[in-house]
Amino acid sequence: MNYRPMIADDYEAAYQLWENTPGMNLSAADSREEILRYLERNPGMSQVCEYEDGTLAGTALCGHDGRRGYMYHVAVSGDSRGRGIGRGMVSRCLDKLLQEGVDKCHLMVIEGNSPGRSFWAGIGWQEREGILLFSRNTLHVTDNVMV
Known part of the structure; x- marks a missing residue:
């Protein structure tokens, strides 16, 4: 297995x-254009794992x-x-963040993603309670906002 930074290709x-x-x-937000913009904004942070033949085995997008x-x-x-691939990519991402002076990471x-929750809990991440995620498209920023 080969770990390396994710590239446009x-x-x-x-x-x-x-x-x-x-x-x-x-x-x-997962279009080619958006992902390439993310990679450019966070150079070398995102990781992939590939087999010896170059076939992709895993990905981890990372930024700060x-x-x-x-x-x-x-x-x-x-x-x-x-096989430890997810753990290996996450470890590399955390090392990159630490090199940038970032000492905490969220995801x-x-x-309903039970396997995902199990994976993260199994490698030492803590599920947070009491935090609600709010999202909004920026297309019409002034709608319903007092200006």
């Missing part, structure tokens, strides 16, 4: 992996805002699970 194989990963939700790190789309192909797991 990995996009198609990564997207295919994400589409075939139970519990993974994809949106317009200067204060906190964030991981997205940590996925390992079904036939490669249980989101879809509530």
